[in-house]
Amino acid sequence: MEHTSLAHHLILAGLLFALGLTGVLVRRNLLVVYMCLELMLAAATLALVAFSRFNRTMDGAVLVFFVITVAAAEVAVGLALIVALFRKRGSVQSDALTTLRD
Amino acid sequence: MPDGLFLFFAALTLGAACMLVASRNAVTSAMGMILALVGVAADFFLLDAYFLGVLQVLVYAGAVMVLFLFIIMLLNTDDPEGAYPWKAAALGLAVFFLLGAGVLWLFHWSGAVANMPAGATPPELSTNPALFTTSAKSFGRLLYTKYLLPLEIAGFLLLVALVGVVSLSKDSTEENA
Numbered sequence: 248m249e250h251t252s253l254a255h256h257l258i259l260a261g262l263l264f265a266l267g268l269t270g271v272l273v274r275r276n277l278l279v280v281y282m283c284l285e286l287m288l289a290a291a292t293l294a295l296v297a298f299s300r301f302n303r304t305m306d307g308a309v310l311v312f313f314v315i316t317v318a319a320a321e322v323a324v325g326l327a328l329i330v331a332l333f334r335k336r337g338s339v340q341s342d343a344l345t346t347l348r349d
Numbered sequence: 350m351p352d353g354l355f356l357f358f359a360a361l362t363l364g365a366a367c368m369l370v371a372s373r374n375a376v377t378s379a380m381g382m383i384l385a386l387v388g389v390a391a392d393f394f395l396l397d398a399y400f401l402g403v404l405q406v407l408v409y410a411g412a413v414m415v416l417f418l419f420i421i422m423l424l425n426t427d428d429p430e431g432a433y434p435w436k437a438a439a440l441g442l443a444v445f446f447l448l449g450a451g452v453l454w455l456f457h458w459s460g461a462v463a464n465m466p467a468g469a470t471p472p473e474l475s476t477n478p479a480l481f482t483t484s485a486k487s488f489g490r491l492l493y494t495k496y497l498l499p500l501e502i503a504g505f506l507l508l509v510a511l512v513g514v515v516s517l518s519k520d521s522t523e524e525n526a
Contacts, residue, residue, distance in 0.1 A: 251351040254456045255355065261453075261456060262363055262452055263389070266445060267370075279369070281417075289405075300397060300398065300471055302481075303480045304481060312492070318413070320507050323511075327517040330420060330424070
């Protein structure tokens with residue numbers, strides 16, 4: 248534990264964020280895209296906790312508390328939207344939703 | 350070199366995140382997401398943020414992912430069968446390696462983090478509530494003094510989300526009936 252530096256935690260958070268962003272860009276299934284968004288949020292909270300711990304302040308950790316709250320609210324509303332979309336269009340693949348383009 | 354426990358959980362988190370991004374089955378993706386979130390929670394524990402680690406497991410791996418799995422199984426949303434999307438996979442790999450190289454440069458090779466005053470080793474824990482402590486009590490103290498207004502706003506946001514979800518699901522059922 249005493250040999251794990253701030254940079255190690257930040258690299259883990261950055262790579263996790265990169266994976267999440269990759270998923271958002273590449274995947275077509277809206278539910279998986281949504282999970283990748285959550286992954287990016289989790290990566291950001293990881294960086295916040297690491298900075299908070301290494302700078303000996305509680306503020307970053309409290310911000311993570313709020314991020315988790317907002318993420319929970321966001322998941323509830325987003326999943327309700329996806330279910331409403333599925334009922335209307337019968338699909339959650341983003342390349343099947345082309346009404347505005349056609 | 351970081352210690353073994355951190356390396357183990359970092360590998361678990363990144364491997365599970367790869368499973369989330371690469372799997373064509375939505376349920377497998379959700380399982381990868383749960384594993385990745387548990388890995389993040391373990392890293393919170395390694396950073397002495399025990400309260401946040403427990404909260405992460407309860408809220409994310411518990412409530413949020415159960416909701417995701419429920420919706421996935423309700424909607425039956427597997428990707429359409431067919432040829433493996435090599436083009437998307439190549440694009441994803443390119444994006445990931447570009448971003449990963451940027452992350453490694455920013456946090457490792459550029460030396461910016463290593464030159465920070467507190468970057469090398471975490472400072473020892475104190476029981477002073479003004480500093481970083483492991484107890485949930487210091488969360489409560491900050492939430493009800495310095496961050497009272499954000500706490501109220503967060504509560505209101507949850508109420509708005511509740512009302513919004515109810516009205517969203519009500520509208521679509523009426524249209525179907």
